Amino acid sequence: MRKRTIFTSALIALTLVTSACSKQETAPQASPAGSPAASAAAQSGTPKNGGSLVMAVTTDPEVINPIYAGDRTTLTIDQALFAPLFQINDGKKTFYLADSLTASPDFLTYTLKLKNNLTWHDGQKLTADDVVFTIEKILDEKQHSFLRSSFIIGDKPVQVKKVDDTTVEFKLPQVTAAFEGALVQVFPIPKHIFENEADIEKSDKNNKPVGSGPFKFKEYKQGEYVALDRFDGYFGGKPHLDSVIYRVAKDPNASNLALQNGEINLKLIDPQDYKKINDTGKFTTIPYFEGRLAYMVFNLNIDALKKKEVRQAIAYALDKKQIIEASYTSLDFADPAPSILTPDTLYQAKDINPYNTDVNKAKELLKAAGADKLKLRLAYINSNKAQTSQALYVQQKLKEVGIEVELQPLDSAAFSKKALNKDNKDFDISFGGYIMGFEPDAYKSLYVSTEQYNYSHYSNKDFDTLWNQAAIETDTAKRAELYKKIQQVVADEMTVYPIAYTKSIIAIDKKYDGLKEAVTKPVVMFEDLSKIFIK
């Protein structure tokens, strides 16, 4: 009935984890010059048509319907099957089904203009009715869409109405800067398919989805693959590839071999496998930011950690570059993180105290706090290789400043259960990770004192007020200033120690091109598969 979130997929498939993360689509990162991505981009030649692309996915899709999709596999498939209204990359909108989005001067009304002559895969016209229907179904409590909360502002729903066939109007109950962030998650579903379905989530029609993206549904064999065919009526132009196949490959070692054997053409690989795959010379490897932060959180329910100086001392005792080298093999696959906001998030401040390693300062702070012989319990998920390496590093490094660390590797479910307990005193520090998207307001759920995912249990009314003010501030400069203050507070109070902005690595057979135009995208790998072609 429900979709697992990206968060949960990340728990199982990736190295991060536990804490929370939104389903918000985040903006792709520009690849640094000289990086493998840049070299891949430089290869783009004249597009040719034909051929297929086989992508590895680690699980079967869940409900193939974008108002329910939350796991990595389903989101990846939906990205090709359904078209979004628009996407936001590096703060700039790229319009897909929509032609424009205009806010009224009071920011209480948004007008969305659709492109003309949009069609669904079955040939029916895609109009404002479909957009209105999608939003109404998202808001319908009986449909259980996880997107519903994004369209409830101050306990009141956003109102949506059709103006004409290509125009939709949204009325907000109160000003919120987060509305575009909510709308960017919307991939319309066809009204003519679902209008008579009482429970869309359980509808058989999700098994033969009709979308508006560059590829249309062909077949799904459970446990094996989902096959999509080219949609010639795609508004963005006929895709180059004839088909895209998502092949279920659960075991990473076996799927790496299948990649080398040519049975899979594209997959995400671990940093540990990068050299092995890259050295074959058969693949273009693209490390790219997924907008993900790996962090360490201090549990302020614990008396010893209530003193700010102790937390700061721990931060000074650690070296983020060394942590990255220990857990992600090299700095090529993660950047040291100074802020709790990831680089793709709006208003990420660049001048936050990065807590450069200073062991003497750490010792002084500990002495000043009267915490000379501190013993701490560090919890992490036992199946997470990166966290295991981080834990061993932290244990060793904190020993140098006189802190004894007891490691508590836990099963992911047990870890989550303990971490979500507001009175948790079972461990003192822990590791986590999140992908929150471009809209900083989404981070609120991890830091405001009353929120469930406030793992640090830090409580400060002024700090909460800053988040609430920033959410409704429509002046860009003022909003940036508010978020800068928020980032500074977290750094000064050291409730969360940001470790690294980690990268994902795509490996794709060298015969494919058009990768730059396809644009790397967090979670789903590529934003627009219609641009990929065989050389």
Added chain:
Amino acid sequence: MYQVIGRRLLQSIPMLLFISIVCFALIKFAPGDPVQSFVTPNMKPEDVERMRHSLGLDQPNYVQYFLWLKHLLTGDFGYSLVNNRPVLEQIVTRLPATVGLMGASLVIAVILAIPLGMIAALNRNRFVDKLLNLISYVGISIPTFWLSILLIYVFAVQLHLLPSMGMRTIGQDSFLDIVKHAVLPCIVLSFSFLSVYIRYVRSNTIGQLKEDYVQIQYAFGSSKLRILFRHVMKNVLLPIITLLGMSFGDLITGAIITETVFSWPGLGSLGVTAAFGFDYPIIMGITMFSSLMLIVGNLLADILYSVVDPRIKV
């Protein structure tokens, strides 16, 4: 005979009931909440509670169990919490893949184990026996996933003789193509079964060869082969039948690792995904099927016992 079978099947009902209670309790006592794996930080508490209610997870555990049982008695295995598809449909769709793979592996293992085990027994403590012993020990100790990866590397990546994953080539639906895909996982599973069965056949054959009836046959001038295949084999088969009966449950869940490594679309991989997602309707469905198969397997083993050795009654 039919009465006995009917009685045995009736006796299995309380057993299945007991298994379902234990399985349900284990799922519920395990740390983790299905709803927590569905929610995002941005969701409002009332939406989360609505979701919990819609899944029936706000009810006491015993109520949830009885509701599940009530539906099961009408043939409704419920819906997956993860993908909303009917549990029964998913099990039935994947059942042939697992049963086919496991069935073929078991048959191959038995067909090879009987002559090899007998050869080992006849050549006790000689080179052939020691070689088969070594193979057997290797087969028992070798990790399945390691052997799988090794075979994929050699036969798929290096020699390009066989596919490395899946059950079919995309777009093809021929039996031969499925067989080609099944070769490597079948080798892995057969090797694992074979290693155990050879040991059983060998030790049983050694025991039987000491029996009076064998010595009498020798005295009558019967050939070694005739004694082995006409007289000894029947008795050697008895423990194999027991093992096979016990393996019936494995037909459903015995290939979890192999299915995962080879991306074989069977029940094992479905079970793993369900376990990670706290998808209890799927876990319960697979457990019930597996338990039923085990019970049926044991019943069949008992019937076969009486066929092979008429002195034994069902």
